[in-house]
Amino acid sequence: MKIQFNTDKTINGDERNSDYFTVLISEGLKRYSDHITRIEVHVTDENGHKVGIDTIRCLLEARLEGKKPMAVTCQADTIELAVSGAISKLNASLKTIFERLTNH
Structure with a gap:
């Protein structure tokens, strides 16, 4: 499973942060790693440098073997x-997909 980490210009996307989040994502999705070919991570600050609530958005796009890509977002x-x-x-989405596949 390859993980590609992308940030906008207001988020610090240095190698240390990228490595930390790559490990976090790898560990968090370890159960499905055999079925995922690539994860694209897009982290953006919706307000730029302004202060606000839930302005950081993370979009994870998973590329699954033999399936269409799927994406989820979370703001915090x-x-x-x-x-x-x-x-x-x-x-949660992957669990649902793979449970449906095993039941059919």
Whole structure:
């Protein structure tokens, strides 16, 4: 599973942050790693440098083997919360998809 980390110009996307979130995503989606070819992570600050609530948005796009890509988003106050929330949502979606496949 390849993970591509993208940020906008207002988010610090240095290698240290990228590595931290790559490990977080890999661990969070480990159960489905055999079925995922690539994860694209897009982290943006909806307000730019202005202060606001739930302005950090994380979009996770998962490319699954033999299936159409799927995407989830989560908005939160911090990058960590946004990424963690998106991982939880993606896990729930993947669980539903793979449970349906095994039941049919």
